[in-house]
Amino acid sequence: MRLQDRVCLITGAGKGIGAAAAKVFAMEGAFVEIGDVDKDSAQRTAEAIQSANGQAAWQQVDVTDEDSVATWKQQVLEKHKHVDVLFNNAGISAVGVLHEVSRELWDRVLAVNLTGVYLVSKAFIPVMMKQHRGVIINMSSCIAESGLLRRAAYAATKGAVLSMTKSMQVDYAPYGIRVNALLPGTILTPFVEDYLQHSYDDPSAALAQLKQRQLGGELGTPEDVAYAALYLASDESKYVLGSGLVVDGGVTAGKPF
Numbered sequence: 001m002r003l004q005d006r007v008c009l010i011t012g013a014g015k016g017i018g019a020a021a022a023k024v025f026a027m028e029g030a031f032v033e034i035g036d037v038d039k040d041s042a043q044r045t046a047e048a049i050q051s052a053n054g055q056a057a058w059q060q061v062d063v064t065d066e067d068s069v070a071t072w073k074q075q076v077l078e079k080h081k082h083v084d085v086l087f088n089n090a091g092i093s094a095v096g097v098l099h100e101v102s103r104e105l106w107d108r109v110l111a112v113n114l115t116g117v118y119l120v121s122k123a124f125i126p127v128m129m130k131q132h133r134g135v136i137i138n139m140s141s142c143i144a145e146s147g148l149l150r151r152a153a154y155a156a157t158k159g160a161v162l163s164m165t166k167s168m169q170v171d172y173a174p175y176g177i178r179v180n181a182l183l184p185g186t187i188l189t190p191f192v193e194d195y196l197q198h199s200y201d202d203p204s205a206a207l208a209q210l211k212q213r214q215l216g217g218e219l220g221t222p223e224d225v226a227y228a229a230l231y232l233a234s235d236e237s238k239y240v241l242g243s244g245l246v247v248d249g250g251v252t253a254g255k256p257f
């Protein structure tokens with residue numbers, strides 16, 4: 001199996017892409033440590049994995065809170081003594097033209113999507129440096145490379161994550177740590193369902209518009225991204241360093257008309 005007995009930490013694995021990645025990683029033999037601010041969904045993902053005879057544990061973790069991350073680190077290390085993979089996946093959306101984005105929403109989206117990646121990485125990188133081995137996957141988005149209506153604040157976080165990934169890779173390559181980013185397009189998860197419902201007068205018209213941005217037909221599934229994460233987590237990608245892997249149905253490749 002591709003991740004046999006590897007200790008894989010995934011933030012935001014209660015739902016959506018993170019939950020799909022947790023299940024796929026566990027199917028490939030990993031022990032998945034799920035950290036999510038929503039403890040019910042974290043527990044649900046862990047139980048689903050355990051009932052399929054996979055290895056998983058969960059912890060309520062807020063990636064914006066250094067103490068919460070420190071507690072998670074302590075628990076994970078007491079149990080496993082090492083960490084193989086960190087998937088910084090947790091994120092929230094922020095919809096609105098920039099001048100209408102409240103200061104509160106701006107601060108929140110930066111805190112979760114960018115500072116969260118910093119805080120969790122800061123906690124676990126010293127462990128990986130000591131081991132001289134590790135894989136970090138940071139969740140960016142195809143919006144880092146191509147603009148989208150009413151997403152400037154969110155795009156700022158995902159562009160920053162992509163840039164940060166490349167510089168992290170330069171710093172940590174000498175320690176045997178690979179750092180890559182994922183750039184998904186529109187993936188039908190609770191995150192997208194939620195902003196379709198709350199940000200548009202006509203959610204089904206908005207959904208049709210989102211599909212038209214792609215070269216492929218349907219929106220992506222959480223599993224489409226989970227399998228890309230599996231590749232980056234496994235040794236199959238041992239020569240992939242500091243990259244941004246695009247999984248977007250062709251959104252950034254070209255325009256359909």
Ligand SMILES: NC(=O)c1ccc[n+]([C@@H]2O[C@H](COP(=O)([O-])OP(=O)(O)OC[C@H]3O[C@@H](n4cnc5c(N)ncnc54)[C@H](O)[C@@H]3O)[C@@H](O)[C@H]2O)c1
Binds near residue numbers: 012013041184188191
């Ligand atoms: N769905 C998409 O179309 C899409 C596209 C590109 C990138 N992304 C990114 O992928 C990641 C996952 O998105 P998703 O669509 O699966 O979202 P989702 O809302 O379905 O799941 C996100 C999970 O993160 C958790 N979370 C939120 N804030 C947290 C915090 N402070 N600490 C810990 N956990 C927290 C939530 O509880 C939830 O379980 C996000 O970073 C998102 O920006 C999503």
